[in-house]
Amino acid sequence: MDVSRMNPIVAPPLRRSGFFADIVAGLRSLLQGMGITFRYFSHPSTVVTQQYPENRATLKMFDRYRMRLSLPHDENGFHKCTACRICEQACPNGSINVVSRKGAVTGKTELDRYIWRMDSCTFCNACVMACPFSCLKMNGDFECSVFDKSLLVFNLTRYAGPTSTVLMKVENPEERRKLWEPRDVYSGPLPLRGTELPGGGKTLGKPEEPARSET
Amino acid sequence: MGSGWETTTLAERAAEAMPGSLLAGAGYVLLAVVGASLFVAVLGMALIYAERKVAAHFQCRLGPMRVGPHGIFQTVADTIKLLFKEDIVPAQSDRVLHLAAPFFSMMATLLALVALPMSPIVQVADMNIGVLYITAVTGFGVLGVLLAGWSSNNKWSLLGAMRAGAQIISYEVSATMSLLVVVLFSGSMQLSRIVESQADGWWIWRAPVVGVVAFVIFLIASLAEISRTPFDLPEGESELTAGFHTEYSGLRFAMFFLAEFVNMFVVSAMATTLFLGGWMPFHIGGVESFNAVMDLLPPGAWFALKSAAVVFLIMWFRWTFPRLRVDQLMKLEWKVLLPIGFVNLFAAATAVVFGWYFFPF
Numbered sequence: 001m002d003v004s005r006m007n008p009i010v011a012p013p014l015r016r017s018g019f020f021a022d023i024v025a026g027l028r029s030l031l032q033g034m035g036i037t038f039r040y041f042s043h044p045s046t047v048v049t050q051q052y053p054e055n056r057a058t059l060k061m062f063d064r065y066r067m068r069l070s071l072p073h074d075e076n077g078f079h080k081c082t083a084c085r086i087c088e089q090a091c092p093n094g095s096i097n098v099v100s101r102k103g104a105v106t107g108k109t110e111l112d113r114y115i116w117r118m119d120s121c122t123f124c125n126a127c128v129m130a131c132p133f134s135c136l137k138m139n140g141d142f143e144c145s146v147f148d149k150s151l152l153v154f155n156l157t158r159y160a161g162p163t164s165t166v167l168m169k170v171e172n173p174e175e176r177r178k179l180w181e182p183r184d185v186y187s188g189p190l191p192l193r194g195t196e197l198p199g200g201g202k203t204l205g206k207p208e209e210p211a212r213s214e215t
Numbered sequence: 216m217g218s219g220w221e222t223t224t225l226a227e228r229a230a231e232a233m234p235g236s237l238l239a240g241a242g243y244v245l246l247a248v249v250g251a252s253l254f255v256a257v258l259g260m261a262l263i264y265a266e267r268k269v270a271a272h273f274q275c276r277l278g279p280m281r282v283g284p285h286g287i288f289q290t291v292a293d294t295i296k297l298l299f300k301e302d303i304v305p306a307q308s309d310r311v312l313h314l315a316a317p318f319f320s321m322m323a324t325l326l327a328l329v330a331l332p333m334s335p336i337v338q339v340a341d342m343n344i345g346v347l348y349i350t351a352v353t354g355f356g357v358l359g360v361l362l363a364g365w366s367s368n369n370k371w372s373l374l375g376a377m378r379a380g381a382q383i384i385s386y387e388v389s390a391t392m393s394l395l396v397v398v399l400f401s402g403s404m405q406l407s408r409i410v411e412s413q414a415d416g417w418w419i420w421r422a423p424v425v426g427v428v429a430f431v432i433f434l435i436a437s438l439a440e441i442s443r444t445p446f447d448l449p450e451g452e453s454e455l456t457a458g459f460h461t462e463y464s465g466l467r468f469a470m471f472f473l474a475e476f477v478n479m480f481v482v483s484a485m486a487t488t489l490f491l492g493g494w495m496p497f498h499i500g501g502v503e504s505f506n507a508v509m510d511l512l513p514p515g516a517w518f519a520l521k522s523a524a525v526v527f528l529i530m531w532f533r534w535t536f537p538r539l540r541v542d543q544l545m546k547l548e549w550k551v552l553l554p555i556g557f558v559n560l561f562a563a564a565t566a567v568v569f570g571w572y573f574f575p576f
Contacts, residue, residue, distance in 0.1 A: 033535045038531070049276050
């Protein structure tokens with residue numbers, strides 16, 4: 001080993017001045033810190049704590065908060081999912097199972113059921129990032145506790161059928177009604193276990209109500 | 216100069232009542248024990264609750280909110296929980312010392328409370344060497360810490376205890392140096408006399424500049440002595456787990472914890488007594504109408520308010536300042552506080568000799 005390259009241990013340079021300057025600078029910086037903390041202390045508006053069960057009515061979760069996966073449905077009750085399965089492939093632990101079918105009228109592949117296993121989901125957001133149609137979203141609904149974990153496997157779509165774009169091209173509402181059929185939270189290819197339990201699908205935090213404008 | 220306040224101590228009143236009968240004596244002793252433990256327990260719980268609330272608001276939090284309105288019963292619940300927890304003694308420890316150590320710490324704190332004048336009528340004993348007594352007795356607390364660290368047979372405990380020893384011994388010098396300033400000005404070591412000497416004004420401003428400097432040095436040095444942040448190296452959790460009380464649990468841990476918080480009160484009470492006029496209302500010599508307004512508040516309330524202010528200041532320090540490194544700690548004491556303390560003491564002596572302060576008698 002080259003001795004000349006090693007860092008020699010040297011004493012810090014001897015300073016003969018700056019004793020009081022150091023004290024004044026130190027006190028100033030300490031007082032500055034105290035000023036900042038006192039501002040927090042004297043302004044209760046800076047408190048960020050949420051008093052959760054009490055403020056349940058007014059609590060608004062943040063945009064980036066990731067909890068329940070949802071497939072947002074538009075005002076007509078239709079979503080934009082084409083059942084392309086990119087989210088299913090993006091999912092690192094197989095929590096998503098997209099079940100597709102051949103549309104009876106259109107003859108094209110369309111979404112039948114979108115099954116999501118919340119019990120194995122790690123909320124990594126990979127499915128949302130992967131979706132080419134931006135039709136997935138992790139919303140802030142965190143009150144998802146249930147007494148049976150099989151209730152945590154459920155279906156996200158409210159109908160089996162093509163996307164809203166395809167559906168809205170059909171002008172006649174009666175014609176349109178033939179293209180889709182309703183799906184609920186717990187009925188699957190085989191009925192999901194939640195259907196067998198007392199209460200059916202209604203036990204889950206806030207089941208998405210089937211808002212149908214046209215039936 | 217008489218201040219017009221009648222002062223008695225609890226010890227004097229007990230001595231008057233005692234000769235009556237043996238039963239009365241025993242009753243007084245019992246009353247004293249119950250009173251002291253109640254005072255310490257309530258004070259400790261109140262301080263811990265205050266600390267948690269103050270800390271929370273300094274950090275944009277709310278602190279305890281659930282047990283009782285605004286969580287005021289949180290510390291009561293915590294204390295009961297601590298009392299019922301298992302008291303674990305490590306197998307390889309020095310059992311007797313391990314069990315005894317918390318009592319040494321607690322005793323030092325309790326002994327210091329004896330001499331504090333909390334109001335003209337609430338003071339347990341008024342000895343003529345009060346300042347010296349308190350300095351000596353608070354130094355006794357390090358024995359408990361050292362014993363705890365040694366007997367635990369744990370490297371963190373031992374390191375923490377050694378740090379505590381070095382720290383307390385170093386900073387006692389500066390603390391005493393700043394106490395001497397007030398002793399010089401008031402010409403007495405008796406705490407009640409020191410309080411009465413501040414009837415015309417508190418020493419922090421009556422002794423120009425030297426009073427403030429002494430107060431600041433005393434505050435810094437006593438913070439180090441009671442191992443409060445920013446001088447909490449003996450129990451620095453990021454380096455030493457919990458320092459000297461790593462191996463303690465249950466009631467004995469509660470003892471250390473309580474001693475720490477009551478020590479904080481002792482320091483604030485000392486700062487109040489020596490620099491902020493103790494139980495004396497805020498008076499300016501000669502301004503009678505102003506003094507009369509200030510007299511409306513009873514002396515006990517003045518003492519409580521002043522102590523609470525200093526306690527708040529100490530908590531404010533704790534939640535603002537970062538912890539010092541060991542070498543910085545020693546540098547601060549021996550290279551900064553001690554020289555300034557010496558110069559300050561000399562200046563104070565000069566001021567006393569020539570009467571260069573407000574309202575010299």
